[in-house]
Amino acid sequence: MSVASTAQVQTELDVERVRADFPILAREVRGKPLVYLDNAATGQRPRAVIDAISNFLSHENSNIHRGVYYLSERATAAYEDARDKARRFLNAADSREVVFVRGTTEAINLVSCSFARSGLASGDEVVISAMEHHSNIVPWQLLCEMTGAKLRVVPMDKTGTLQLDEYEKMLGPQTRMVALVHVSNSLGTINPIKEMVAAAKAWDIPVLVDGAQAAPHQAIDVQDLGCDFYAISGHKMFGPTGIGVLYGRRELLEAMPPYQGGGEMIRSVTFERTTYAPPPAKFEAGTPHISGAIGLGAAIDYLGGLDWGAIHRHEKRLLNHAQERLGDVPGLEIIGSAKSKASVVSFVMDGIHAHDIGTIVDQEGVAIRTGHHCTQPVMDFFGVPATARASLAFYNTTQEIDALTDALIEARRVFGRW
Amino acid sequence: MVELRDLYQQVILDHNRSPRNYRELDDPDRVASGDNPLCGDKIKVYLKLDGDVIEEVSFSGSGCAISQASASLMTGAVLGKTTAEADALFQKFHAMVMGQSEAPANKKQLGKLAAFAGVRQFPARVKCANLAWHTLHAAIATESEPVTTE
Numbered sequence: 001m002s003v004a005s006t007a008q009v010q011t012e013l014d015v016e017r018v019r020a021d022f023p024i025l026a027r028e029v030r031g032k033p034l035v036y037l038d039n040a041a042t043g044q045r046p047r048a049v050i051d052a053i054s055n056f057l058s059h060e061n062s063n064i065h066r067g068v069y070y071l072s073e074r075a076t077a078a079y080e081d082a083r084d085k086a087r088r089f090l091n092a093a094d095s096r097e098v099v100f101v102r103g104t105t106e107a108i109n110l111v112s113c114s115f116a117r118s119g120l121a122s123g124d125e126v127v128i129s130a131m132e133h134h135s136n137i138v139p140w141q142l143l144c145e146m147t148g149a150k151l152r153v154v155p156m157d158k159t160g161t162l163q164l165d166e167y168e169k170m171l172g173p174q175t176r177m178v179a180l181v182h183v184s185n186s187l188g189t190i191n192p193i194k195e196m197v198a199a200a201k202a203w204d205i206p207v208l209v210d211g212a213q214a215a216p217h218q219a220i221d222v223q224d225l226g227c228d229f230y231a232i233s234g235h236k237m238f239g240p241t242g243i244g245v246l247y248g249r250r251e252l253l254e255a256m257p258p259y260q261g262g263g264e265m266i267r268s269v270t271f272e273r274t275t276y277a278p279p280p281a282k283f284e285a286g287t288p289h290i291s292g293a294i295g296l297g298a299a300i301d302y303l304g305g306l307d308w309g310a311i312h313r314h315e316k317r318l319l320n321h322a323q324e325r326l327g328d329v330p331g332l333e334i335i336g337s338a339k340s341k342a343s344v345v346s347f348v349m350d351g352i353h354a355h356d357i358g359t360i361v362d363q364e365g366v367a368i369r370t371g372h373h374c375t376q377p378v379m380d381f382f383g384v385p386a387t388a389r390a391s392l393a394f395y396n397t398t399q400e401i402d403a404l405t406d407a408l409i410e411a412r413r414v415f416g417r418w
Numbered sequence: 419m420v421e422l423r424d425l426y427q428q429v430i431l432d433h434n435r436s437p438r439n440y441r442e443l444d445d446p447d448r449v450a451s452g453d454n455p456l457c458g459d460k461i462k463v464y465l466k467l468d469g470d471v472i473e474e475v476s477f478s479g480s481g482c483a484i485s486q487a488s489a490s491l492m493t494g495a496v497l498g499k500t501t502a503e504a505d506a507l508f509q510k511f512h513a514m515v516m517g518q519s520e521a522p523a524n525k526k527q528l529g530k531l532a533a534f535a536g537v538r539q540f541p542a543r544v545k546c547a548n549l550a551w552h553t554l555h556a557a558i559a560t561e562s563e564p565v566t567t568e
Contacts, residue, residue, distance in 0.1 A: 354482075359422075360426075
């Protein structure tokens with residue numbers, strides 16, 4: 001039946017077509033086709049993002065807000081339009097809950113400095129998890145050092161799955177903040193974040209979610225998750241570097257003191273007293289990354305034109321293929337085997353350090369990341385100095401995973417016998 | 419794969435697999451630690467000195483093949499040399515891996531260390547080759563802070 005087959009075609013991701021949207025994927029590296037498997041570090045940019053930035057800089061560049069001339073009005077409208085796109089992407093109720101920041105790191109620092117600091121004292125506790133990126137550890141450590149509060153860490157098991165019973169036991173009246181990663185960058189684990197937010201909410205504890213690695217793989221719904229803060233980085237979701245979003249519940253943002261002082265964030269200034277603009281302007285001191293925000297808006301539009309269901313099915317296939325093929329490489333051990341996993345595969349190889357693996361596969365045009373992935377406690381937990389990591393995006397193919405597998409076999413050959 | 423063979427020469431792979439002088443010294447005159455936080459290489463260099471002559475030298479730690487082999491070959495190269503000679507050798511080695519020296523002129527003086535000449539084609543790996551030497555230099559100078567290549 002032609003109708004049925006048409007429906008089938010519509011639900012599957014046309015990988016060759018989406019690959020054509022990303023100019024860099026057509027290039028060669030060291031005489032071989034680029035196999036880009038470092039998407040958890042940064043995603044590639046579709047033509048639509050590159051063009052949006054180029055068009056803005058070529059035709060509309062000017063500073064936003066306050067300008068009364070044509071270009072400034074256009075730039076302001078484009079910047080605020082990008083904010084509304086980010087609101088829709090996160091399904092926030094109100095665009096005033098969307099603060100543009102440099103990235104997830106700045107978003108978390110903003111919350112730890114502006115929101116959490118004032119309420120903390122000795123005896124209070126901040127809860128994070130064992131699989132946090134350094135950016136969701138260090139700001140809270142700094143805060144604890146400053147206030148005398150205690151940092152508690154939700155443990156994980158050997159598969160890289162958080163122990164929810166331990167988490168729930170940790171929560172109580174002393175818990176003043178919970179900050180959790182949605183998807184682990186080094187293990188790929190997808191945490192049951194809605195359930196974890198609900199457990200914290202039973203104690204009325206504010207929750208921040210680090211969504212940097214979730215946004216490139218799934219639709220986000222902050223209202224459904226019920227979190228108070230959600231942080232994302234533009235460049236991990238195929239937008240520009242230097243731009244990200246902090247979602248914050250409106251009543252919290254309104255009550256919070258400013259993070260940085262400067263232009264843009266004020267209502268009126270005298271030497272005696274300054275009053276602040278309402279959110280989000282209150283948290284956007286100085287001229288923001290205007291072209292970055294516009295580029296992020298274009299990335300969100302681009303993702304909006306794809307089907308998350310189809311992306312999910314394709315990435316699931318990629319993950320299964322990668323785990324199967326890599327699992328067949330002798331002496332290779334995959335680190336992180338949680339049941340619920342994004343398309344991220346960390347691994348170590350017997351007798352070959354991750355850094356050597358990275359150099360050898362690079363000769364075949366394969367780009368993977370090697371090291372601790374800014375998650376040193378995760379490396380310590382698994383007893384490895386570093387891992388190699390292939391992180392897959394929707395534009396990757398099973399053939400690219402085969403290219404990685406072949407390159408890993410070459411690495412064994414180099415280290416085994418020449 | 420010409421460049422890869424340049425980097426992972428047989429002598430380097432051999433020293434990675436069976437590093438020489440890989441042990442802690444019981445009563446060292448000098449010890450220094452070095453690390454390379456980005457790739458997780460960690461090394462400790464131990465020295466026993468007779469005056470300014472390196473009477474014993476060893477290392478411990480973990481890291482990639484380049485850093486381990488470099489440490490192993492270094493211990494062989496500086497044993498019996500004065501600390502000044504060891505530092506001078508480091509300068510030559512450094513110049514070689516940075517691609518700043520004429521390879522043939524240097525090769526004789528560097529002996530087996532010339533195996534690392536290929537590192538110059540891999541800028542990201544230069545710090546791996548240099549880590550042990552920086553750490554040795556710190557031990558000689560008895561710098562108390564751990565050295566880092568970052």
